[in-house]
Amino acid sequence: MLFMSAFWFWNCLPDPLFDASFSTVLVDRDGKLLSAAIAADEQWRFPPRTRVPEKIRKAFVAYEDKRFFSHYGVDPLAFLRAMGQNLRSRKVVSGASTITMQVIRLARQGQPRTIREKLIEMIMALRLELSLNKEDILALYVSHAPFGGNVVGLDAASWRYFGREPEQLSWAESAMLAVLPNSPALVHPGKNRIRLLKKRNDLLDKLRETGAIDDMSCTLGKEEQLPPAPHSLPMLAPHLLARIRKESADIADRGRIQTSLNKQFQTRSIEILDRYHALLASGGIHNAAALILDVNSGQALAYVGNVHDFRSDEHGNYVDIITAPRSTGSTLKPFLYAGMIAAGELLPTQLVPDIPTKLGGFRPQNFSETYQGAVPASMALARSLNVPTVRLLSSYSVDRFSALLKRLGMTTLHRPAQQYGLSLIIGGAEGSLWELTGMYASMARRLNNYATNTPDAPAFFPPTYQIGTRLIAPQENPLDAAACWLTFEAMLEVVRPGAESAWEYFPSAHKIAWKTGTSYGFRDAWAIGVTPQYAVGVWVGNADGEGRPNLTGSVAAAPILFELFDVVQPHGWFPAPELDLVPIEVCAKSGYRAGPNCETRKTIRVPRAALRAGSCPYCQIIHTDSLEQWRVHSNCEPVAAIRSRSWFVLPPAMEWYYKQAHSDYQPLPPYRDDCLATLTETNTPAMTLMYPPRNGKIYIPIELSGQRGRVVFELAHRTPQKSVYWHLDDQYLGETRDIHQVSLAPSPGEHTLTLVDEDGEFLQSRFTVLTKEE
Template identity: 25%
Template sequence: MNPYENDNPFGGTSPKLRGLSRLIKILAGLTFFAAILGFVGAIGIYIYFSQDLPQINTLKDYNPSIVSEVYSADGTKIGEFWKECRYLLPFNEIPKKIIEAFVASEDARFFEHRGVDFASIIRAFIKNVRAGRIVQGASTITQQIARSFFLSPERTFTRKIKEAILATQIEKNLNKEDILFLYLNQIFLGNRAYGIDAAARNYFQKNIEELNLAEISLIAGLPSAPTLYSPINNMTLAREQQASVLQRMVDEGYITEKEAQEALNTPLVIFKAGTDKDFNYKYAPYFTEQVRRIVIEKYGEDFLYKKGLRIYTTADLPMIQAAQRALKQGLEEVSKLRGFKKPLASLKPDESEAFIQKTHEEILDETGILYFPEDSRPKNLPTPVTEDRLYKAIITDIQDNLWHVMVGHVYGVIPQKDRRWIWQKLSKGDVIWVRKKGMYSPNVARFSLEKIPEIEGALYALEPDTGKVRVMVGGYDFKRSEFNRVLQAHRQPGSSFKPIIYAAALDKGYSPSTIVTDSPVTFQVGDNEYWTPKNYGGSFRGPITVKTALTHSVNVAAAKVLHDIGMDYALAYARKLGLQSEIYPYLSTALGASDTTLGEMTEAYAVFADEGRHHTPFLIRLIIDQEGSVIERFSASETISEKAEDNKENEPPENEKTTIPDNEEMNRELLEKGLAFIKEKNLNLTNDELKILYGARIPPHHVITPQTAFVMTSLLKNVVDHGTGYRAKALNRPAAGKTGTTNDETDALFIGYTPQLIAGVWVGFDELKKIGKGMTGGIIAAPIWLDFMQVALEKKPVKDFKVPEGVDVTQLETIAGGSAILEARKELPDVMSAGQQESSPDRSVDFLYEDTSEL
């Protein structure tokens, strides 16, 4: 029945119906008009905001900042460099469960929408209105990519429009796999991690395929607020996010309720990630820092920090660890010789427990290990104390000649032999530095009393026959000082410079048996300036052989030899061996007055060790980019460091003394490399001196003859067997070397070698300060060298130095250098005084009254 049939007895349409019909038509028209306006407005907005949008085709050439990694010779990763810690992971290597976790958590309709999910926008709007605040976002994964790559993070209406436009464009140009590849590699996930591969490494120290569901769900809960939700910063919020991700995975059918609950109940071990420098510190910090400098100097900073390089080096990690240990403990022993001042603190009985617990917590925190959730942390965790560092300890008791100490929760004792360097009496409650030295008994650790040294040191080692740098330790502690004392510290080498002078003398006709009179002499070194070199202890030996003079590091003899062979000749000889530092033309140079670096001094000795060849040292073997292409390959080079310039620059200086002998008399390759230096310093060299320095007697790819190198090695072996380097004799294999000590014992050195390895050690303060009376190179540097070499060579066969062809070892005492063309020097005429040389005024005023030798 029509409900309106009685309203109009005369028939026709009811006025109410006509009014309603008109209203409907009006509303329909308005709706249509609004739709047209909305459509036109949307097109206008799209056109307006699309005008200045970036081109998304750059996404197809995705080239993000990736970690560059450094490897030792055995393939161990020892360093990394990055601005953003990211490892690029191909899509086919991303585990399926990770994709499901991120899609469920961030964009459940990802595989259905085309960039913008309007259903999610409406759903999020309703939830946010009901909550009265923003509790859910509606950005799709594609929108997040648009924001991450092209837009700023500011929350504005304009940015959201641009984000939506870009998202639709991205979906038109990339497939879903490409979008997920970009998203999962680009996204920041806290704990210094960019991308899921870095997150797996940083949070769990695992490869991506090793992650379990609990770990995956924890990472997948981070994108919306990675710093806030990181378990490193807030365990509670991280736990809530993990539970939310697992529930969403259940809702989407990716996992079961049982799997979700098992994951939620799985305790996790989480690691707090450090910077790239923190990682490098664990292994070979000075070595990797030098690698960094080399790569940046050649290729630029962005190339190293963003291109994902793999840098394979010559570093021998076990050797480096042995060197670090030897240097640290050696410097600590030197520091002990300077005495004990006072304990770090003296605590009252009621303060001891708090100190012990605080120390325990600090040592645990240094490991960077966290337990998730917090209540999963094991009870009574032991304090992780190792033998490779110092710890603060508190003395808990003193009895039976034992000091009882606690390092955190580790109980131990200090026997008298491990603290005999201290004469003061300490008390219960005193806080001291200790080092673990094994176990005193099954449940009691053994410690030694230590002190952190102010003194510094360096240790440098390379293979003499290849130039491969195996060890570079530039100081006591890289965190304390990044200054690399192997390469950056220009210090006087002291008597370790004498072998360079004696090698030059051998090639001028000297032999080990040449007589030099050790007697007082005074040299005029400038206008009204005179220098009288003195020996250690002030005594003189009279006529002695060159062998004796070098073995016992006799200063006066070295000065007389340099005066005899000529300063300009000696300077050219030193440069030929690879010394690049400024060597001053002063007689005190014979005693090591000119500043050099430990690196170049060690490299010069390597010439003696490798039969007269000089290999340019190198740290990097191979550089490969992220695609596997070789960027550069390095290998041993049998040339001196200084490169030859063009022919014009290598013309000899114009003076009456220096002329170039005939081609057949010269080693032209060697000569060309020396001419630039001769011209730069305006050296006056005779025809014979040029033949000695650069003559044809020197074989190709050598800087001195094998004969000269062998005679020098025999002399330096005698220094180890019978002279100032006698502590190195305990190596119990053929070794050669020389000590060095400077004025007031401010610097102490020992440079020594075997056929397989050469190492140099320097000890001293960064400022010119006396180490201590009697602190010579033989006393404090040689023991460090010995401790290192014993470990470095323990798996290498015992080898002696090769005898060059034509050398009769039975006549070794009378053999001169292989380049000698002058009359053999049986004896150097004695002089009581000598006039000023032509070279220049001497900087030796610092040496007028000070001795620069050693025992």
């Protein structure tokens, strides 16, 4: 019998002692509260704490159990006193419950208040004292005690009634919380406040009497007002909280989740987004998201999934845009640029055609709807020109680029590469702010690893929102440090919103490699930037996909990006990866690797793979008279009088647009009249047909009048002043000079267009006019 009693006594405590659901509590990297979700039983019950702040400890012990630290779970003196009071009153007026006994009563919730139950509580309290120390028992009590309404536990009560952590409470606030578990119904706006105030002040007097506080603290404490109404708990990261509860239910069930966020960065980011939201909403733009990542660890330091206006769900503010797939706009261009440089297929200085282009059925256009003829590749990236970039992708191939993006961590490319086609580079696919910002950060991390002499460290892994949870799978780095560095150098040249072009000369300026993006139909505005320490991504738009006229990356998203960088205060810049860069000579005019005909050259540093790059195709040797006014040849000019020199010559279509933007461009001089008659050398083509494309198919709609519409055919001539004679299917159409355009209405079927200039050079092209049925 004695053995059975001992066995029961030793195993009388339930395991676990408390089997209650907890609120999901999100804290930052320093343990500061960010957001919380109510527990499954509709109670605000934070996860148990392990230590009790000094003020709270002294207040609770003074009010509930003044001999708490000297008894073993049952206070004999208090028990005898309670028995006497109850006998004199002939009813229960005191239970003599110690804090330890109250812990047992809370754990055995729902049990009747009987003498038998009291005896069980006393026995279990004694057993609890054998298992835990006093600080642990007090922590259990304050963590599970009721504090009025649906507020359970010290942490929830501190935030609900005072909007602060328990460690930040005053003596008066600590005293108010100490008296609540005994009578939790005291806290109610406009009800029982006088009684609550008296109990709090009586406790302050008791604390003064025991020497816990001095007279001044007691007097000042009594002057403090009671909280007028419960506070709302912080909602600084509601979208991340919802994401964790959805993606990691097992983690959310633990109650307290420590994230990698920085509360200061998070708060400032929310303020910035909300301020811009107030401005953008007047233009019908209602949503925005921002993400700040630590480059080296990939940890999120700020996670603002949407604007914090939750008064209604009319505009989808509860949607977490950070994880939502959206059209990428131009945000993928740096990866193509870096990939081609890493493969030795592109030099930063290399001229790329920027002319009206049709590739298959795809006709890309620059945002400005203008053309430069030819631009250096680095400028094409900095200015986000669509046409040169599409032509580069056509050279690199969509399949290779899609594979590169997947290796860099992009998981939203669910279709075969050819289904995206060349539009992949200008928004034809969807990506998330989470992954895109992480991909930019991975490029920066590649450079940081090089600088710290750890080039084999994993550089490409997805971001994370928790500390110490990533498992990095070994993988080869698809981009070398040199390609990443050259890409970021080009991205420094993107014109900043509202800033002077010489921003880098201001002492407070930060070096930031950044890129904007705007999706088709003005539905998504992006801005993503990186420094050695941080990667920042911003998305602005409407969650329902509605487009707006001013919804562009440079106008809507870029200003937010730079304000966020002002918050994190980046410093320094990536050192050049010297060992991975080699010097080569390039043509000063074309940017290609210098060929034998290039007169002016310059030296640049490029990855070793660029040593395979082809030489300049645009510098050629021509022969002129002594004044370099006319082109000549040996049949019309004495050899001794002929001057041979290098000349920078672009193809006619590129030249047509290039010379409009470059006044220093010198077209090829014309042949002298007497040299034309005896011309036998092969000449560079003087004409390029801009539209229709060679062997192309066009559709001409029927107008409202019922007649077939017309289409403008366009030609670029190296010398616009030359006359060009137009023929369609051997039928003469007319002559053009200066502006070589003809409006035609060809019938359905195949046609042949023939053009002859006044020098006798001709160009022939076939095209097909489709019928409506085709």
